[in-house]
Amino acid sequence: xxxxxxxxxxxxxxxxxxxxxxxxxxxxxxxxxxxxxxxxxxxxxxxxxxxxxxxxxxxxxxxxxxxxxxxxxxxxxxxxxxxxxxxxxxxxxxxxxxxxxxxxxxxxxxxxxxx
Amino acid sequence: xxxxxxxxxxxxxxxxxxxxxxxxxxxxxxxxxxxxxxxxxxxxxxxxxxxxxxxxxxxxxxxxxxxxxxxxxxxxxxxxxxxxxxxxxxxxxxxxxxxxxxxxxxxxxxxxxxxxxxxxxxxxxxxxxxxxxxxxxxxxxxxxxxxxxxxxxxxxxxxxxxxxxxxxxxxxxxxxxxxxxxxxxxxxxxxxxxxxxxxxxxxxxxxxxxxxxxxxxxxxxxxxxxxxxxxxxxxxxxxxxxxxxxxxxxxxxxxxxxxxxxxxxxxxxxxxxxxxxxxxxxxxxxxxxxxxxxxxxxxxxxxxxxxxxxxxxxxxxxxxxxxxxxxxxxxxxxxxxxxxxxxxxxxxxxxxxxxxxxxxxxxxxxxxxxxxxxxxxxxxxxxxxxxxxxxxxxxxxxxxxxxxxxxxxxxxxxxxxxxxxxxxxxxxxxxxxxxxxxxxxxxxxxxxxxxxxxxxxxxxxxxxxxxxxxxxxxxxxxxxxxxxxxxxxxxxxxxxxxxxxxxxxxxxxxxxxxxxxxxxxxxxxxxxxxxxxx
Numbered sequence: 001x002x003x004x005x006x007x008x009x010x011x012x013x014x015x016x017x018x019x020x021x022x023x024x025x026x027x028x029x030x031x032x033x034x035x036x037x038x039x040x041x042x043x044x045x046x047x048x049x050x051x052x053x054x055x056x057x058x059x060x061x062x063x064x065x066x067x068x069x070x071x072x073x074x075x076x077x078x079x080x081x082x083x084x085x086x087x088x089x090x091x092x093x094x095x096x097x098x099x100x101x102x103x104x105x106x107x108x109x110x111x112x113x114x115x
Numbered sequence: 116x117x118x119x120x121x122x123x124x125x126x127x128x129x130x131x132x133x134x135x136x137x138x139x140x141x142x143x144x145x146x147x148x149x150x151x152x153x154x155x156x157x158x159x160x161x162x163x164x165x166x167x168x169x170x171x172x173x174x175x176x177x178x179x180x181x182x183x184x185x186x187x188x189x190x191x192x193x194x195x196x197x198x199x200x201x202x203x204x205x206x207x208x209x210x211x212x213x214x215x216x217x218x219x220x221x222x223x224x225x226x227x228x229x230x231x232x233x234x235x236x237x238x239x240x241x242x243x244x245x246x247x248x249x250x251x252x253x254x255x256x257x258x259x260x261x262x263x264x265x266x267x268x269x270x271x272x273x274x275x276x277x278x279x280x281x282x283x284x285x286x287x288x289x290x291x292x293x294x295x296x297x298x299x300x301x302x303x304x305x306x307x308x309x310x311x312x313x314x315x316x317x318x319x320x321x322x323x324x325x326x327x328x329x330x331x332x333x334x335x336x337x338x339x340x341x342x343x344x345x346x347x348x349x350x351x352x353x354x355x356x357x358x359x360x361x362x363x364x365x366x367x368x369x370x371x372x373x374x375x376x377x378x379x380x381x382x383x384x385x386x387x388x389x390x391x392x393x394x395x396x397x398x399x400x401x402x403x404x405x406x407x408x409x410x411x412x413x414x415x416x417x418x419x420x421x422x423x424x425x426x427x428x429x430x431x432x433x434x435x436x437x438x439x440x441x442x443x444x445x446x447x448x449x450x451x452x453x454x455x456x457x458x459x460x461x462x463x464x465x466x467x468x469x470x471x472x473x474x475x476x477x478x479x480x481x482x483x484x485x486x487x488x489x490x491x492x493x494x495x496x497x498x499x500x501x502x503x504x505x506x507x508x509x510x511x512x513x514x515x516x517x518x519x520x521x522x523x524x525x526x527x528x529x530x531x532x533x534x535x536x537x538x539x540x541x542x543x544x545x546x547x548x549x550x551x552x553x554x555x556x557x558x559x560x561x562x563x564x565x566x567x568x569x570x571x572x573x574x575x576x577x578x579x580x581x582x583x584x585x586x587x588x589x590x591x592x593x594x595x596x597x598x599x600x601x602x603x604x605x606x607x608x609x610x611x612x613x614x615x616x617x618x619x620x621x622x623x624x625x626x627x628x629x630x631x632x633x634x635x636x637x638x639x640x641x642x643x644x645x646x647x648x649x
Contacts, residue, residue, distance in 0.1 A: 032289070076303065
């Protein structure tokens with residue numbers, strides 16, 4: 001499972017970074033989203049990968065911490081998802097404003113001069 | 116209510132949060148009410164910050180033991196709950212934020228807040244993010260407050276709209292979003308290794324790390340350092356800065372003068388907590404020093420090449436960031452006190468300068484065009500200037516040009532570090548501390564630092580006088596019209612710097628005391644986690 005998980009994080013982060021370096025604003029926002037997914041998975045993984053364990057204490061199972069998965073990274077992921085969602089929405093608005101004002105979707109607001 | 120004082124540390128976060136939320140309700144047309152709420156909240160923040168400063172400096176009685184105040188949110192004890200920590204440095208930064216915020220707010224109330232919607236709420240949220248970042252004692256909360264201040268700053272940098280702002284804003288947002296993602300990776304990595312996000316507990320858990328854990332932790336710390344360096348505008352991560360600061364409206368650029376200092380503050384805070392043998396770069400070793408020197412060099416080149424005052428101001432911010440980084444990266448801790456003095460003086464000076472250059476440049480056609488467009492787009496143009504879009508509203512101060520000239524000279528003296536203003540006192544203190552540092556510090560470092568400081572000051576002076584001559588001595592420019600509400604904040608900030616230079620002695624001893632209590636790391640850990648240290 002660890003191998004699959006780290007491959008998923010790596011592929012997401014790699015394609016995200018590639019897209020981030022592309023010149024079109026849409027590619028940049030897709031890249032940012034992919035890197036954000038990779039980062040969210042990574043935070044989740046930092047709580048150690050456990051199968052079938054809940055982070056919330058269940059009276060039926062008792063209070064032994066070994067029976068539960070670490071709740072802190074899951075709370076962090078939640079916060080990160082919310083913040084990432086808001087900033088992505090904001091970036092979309094800026095992207096559309098730039099497209100509307102300049103008539104191009106190049107990140108510099110104008111097409112590069114063709115030699 | 117005998118123990119009201121113990122709740123003071125949370126007010127700098129709560130006040131702007133509530134004020135910003137309330138400001139969303141009254142319509143944009145009810146300007147008097149909105150201005151009153153915003154001004155009241157900012158004044159209260161300043162008051163709270165000054166009281167906190169007096170308390171941490173030992174002038175009034177405190178509800179907590181010692182100099183460092185700890186506020187546990189929800190009264191959960193430190194490693195489990197979230198804490199706000201206020202010591203001298205935090206209180207100093209809070210006061211600085213509130214002062215600059217008040218000046219920028221008054222300036223923007225004159226007319227800038229009408230250039231778009233939701234200016235005042237965003238401004239309050241920016242203050243909340245800044246205050247929270249200076250107060251928090253928790254790594255993840257630092258991230259959240261960074262996001263709050265960045266989200267507000269994204270909105271503010273686009274305030275007024277227009278192609279230039281949208282382009283600069285796009286780059287600014289993309290760079291900072293990526294930096295935030297790096298921050299998350301760093302926070303997760305550090306949590307994964309040490310099992311804590313509390314900064315004081317982190318300081319305790321780092322020391323025994325060894326082997327693989329140590330290298331993974333160092334990796335996380337390096338990523339964290341990169342994030343702070345991006346915020347601080349360090350070379351080579353600062354190419355977004357002059358464009359974004361230059362394109363932002365004047366009061367926004369004014370408050371942005373303190374944004375880079377958040378990164379510097381965070382670097383300093385973590386450097387103290389992670390100090391000790393094997394401290395990871397950039398929190399230990401010479402790495403930060405050379406990074407600061409490179410930042411000064413690029414900033415100086417930019418200062419020399421700048422053709423517009425806005426860009427010049429942006430590069431001056433980079434130079435001041437570089438100076439701070441180099442001073443904090445210098446071997447030993449003797450430079451920290453003078454560097455804090457320099458930080459305060461340069462933040463006040465560059466804040467005033469950003470607002471001043473808009474006033475001197477407003478008779479320039481291009482800026483007026485841009486403004487007219489944004490005002491038209493929002494249908495908020497005033498009746499008075501519909502006839503003459505180039506002439507701004509307001510009573511013409513008879514001595515407008517004299518005021519602008521005097522203020523420009525003061526800012527130039529402040530930013531290039533010439534006597535008699537506080538910029539000189541700060542640079543002098545830095546230089547004398549650097550020259551006194553060898554034998555403990557390498558002589559090469561002291562020499563490089565002195566040379567960089569002097570050369571950057573010279574370049575700043577040359578560039579400021581060159582552009583000043585062009586602005587003030589050109590015949591075809593009409594005298595700009597000023598409003599008292601725009602002139603007063605600039606004058607106030609400069610007068611504060613004058614006061615700082617008159618009271619250099621007491622100020623410097625306060626800054627040195629701040630540096631001493633900051634570098635006494637165990638006191639911080641003890642205050643947050645009482646009884647934890649053996």
